[in-house]
Amino acid sequence: MNKIVKFEPNTKNYLPHNFLAEKMILSCMLVNSHVIEIVIKNLTTEAFYFKNHQEIFKTILILHKNKKIIDIITLTTFLQETGKINQIGGIKVLIELINQVPNLVYLDDYVKLVKDKFIRRLLIKLGYKIINSSYITNIPLETILNDLDYEIFTLTNNFQFKNLVSSTDLIYKVFLELQENSINPILPGLASGFYSLDSFTQGFQNSDLIIIAGRPSIGKTAFALSIILNVLNSSKLPVLIFSLEMSKKQIIYRLLSMETNISQLRLRSGKLYKTDWIKLNKILKIFSKIPLFIDDTSNLSIYDIRSKIKLINSRYQKIGLVVVDYLQLMQSVESKNENRVQELAKITRSLKNIANDFNLPVIALSQLSRSIETRSDKKPILSDLRESGSIEQDADLVLMLYKNEKSLIDDFSSNSIKIIDLIVAKQRNGPTGNLKIKFDQIRTKYSDL
Structure with missing residues (x-):
């Protein structure tokens, strides 16, 4: 030896x-x-x-x-x-x-x-x-x-060198910023595109870890994709999607359906009308220019995410948003002697570190525990997050989607339209509360109520 x-x-x-x-x-x-x-x-x-x-x-x-x-x-x-x-x-x-x-x-x-x-x-x-x-x-x-x-x-x-700034300079800069914002009000964070949510959170803040949680089939991915489209359209900043559940092609079909209002069923079957092709051509031209990056690696690690963010960051200098779909499918490279709770704790802590290190908002989708189905009141709470301790601790903002049967209304022309409760279950620097948004089940698209 x-x-x-x-x-x-x-x-x-x-x-x-x-x-x-x-x-x-x-x-x-x-x-x-x-x-x-x-x-x-x-x-x-x-x-x-x-x-x-x-x-x-x-x-x-x-x-x-x-x-x-x-x-x-x-x-x-x-x-x-x-x-x-x-x-x-x-x-x-x-x-x-x-x-x-x-x-x-x-x-x-x-x-x-x-x-x-x-x-x-x-x-x-x-x-x-x-x-x-x-x-x-x-x-x-x-x-x-x-x-x-x-x-x-x-x-x-x-250890980047920073200029020494006196408190007088800082106060003066803050005063000018306040004055400018009062004349031209701006959202401090990245706009989600949902007016009610942005009013509540003032946008997604840099270095924040945002959790979007819900039971299966509630539309977590659809909600995240709706946010992604809004961010791409408004900010023009690059967006990265790490999809552990859906393939790249499935995501593109969803995005096309959301932007053209053509159902996924018709898109996949090819039963398209002349007007559909006009819409598709227009959207495809737009999609070919937007800085959207999709990674559908199944066994994704934190190291992979960090490396790919660095690659895109070096090319574009600034990334708007990173989305991970979803938490419970991720694996830790050091999980041999750890239970799943400990493993997930490392993953959420690493995602929070990525948000801090690259100074950008990171959205991670998460499942809710099955125990919610056994309760009479099925409205989700923070403890319903699967392996919730670490997620609840590391997250700066926790959003929960809930199909409240009592809030469903029949005033829409299509039965595919549902009203979904968007629960702000945790907000480190703001209030919590309950909002309502609209979900088109056929086009898997969320929008403001």
Whole structure:
């Protein structure tokens, strides 16, 4: 058996760092207490390369947290009492920092320099981790790639350089935004195309995980496709559908039926009239230009979803919406020793992370538990979500479709038209309540009542 050699960074050669920039930042923090808040929002202890600088930074953070005065006396006293004064190189190191006379105007540049070197060190360590992981053959390759992909994405996403903005600038920008919105009212989130729902939620917000739940055959996919068409028509932003239940062709037939008002039965049978062909030609031309992407991979993993979102995102820069149909059909790559509840908890948490990482709304369809059928009141509640704990916890918005027999009315010309209750069962940043929408069963299309 070949022995696996563990590759590690050669610490004999210095890793990337900037000694003077680190000294300048610590000096700024000692000279001006207002600087501390700015620095701690941008740098962690590990961002400092030298151990004595890390210790000084940690001490400043402790004193700041305890609302103590921060100067050479309090700093020296704390380090002496904790027995760490010699670890930092003695009091002479602190005196050097005080005598540095830093220019606070260039603090932003110092922070950027230190952060740049910190990211480079992390990349070097990650490079060695990639090499070592490649030798471990008893871990699935998909798991290794998923972990590494997520680490790289987190690294680039969390450590992007951002301009330091004062509260005065922020307040001024917010005031201008409020003024602009009062003159030209806009929806803060992505419009679903359902007026009653958008009024209630102010649209789908970026980084939100939205759950659409209901019993089988209630029309969850139809509702999601109605939203997708509305988003494509209004925003022109790309939409991704990950369909684990229906094929690409089935989805296209549904969309064509919804847009042309030709029943799926007639579309599939080919019993089309001349007027139907005119409608189809018009819609097909539109469909050929819209940025709609459909993936009907059956054994879909979170890694697949993340990779494909990155691919589309790199091409279009901005994605409007991601839809997963549906949750209970997804599998986790690490599910060997887990029950289904634990497995689903990982999936919903990963979907929420995707919404956060790519800053877009993610819609996931979900089944409701069969226990609802045994109750006299069949109106769904949050606990009716199958394996509900994790879904309820991670979701920012939970919408439930319910065919309330008491609300069905006969004022429509076709028996195929039904009134469906749209229950806003959870909304993290808004109210909950009950709305009503219209469902055309023949064309599987939802619309405003």
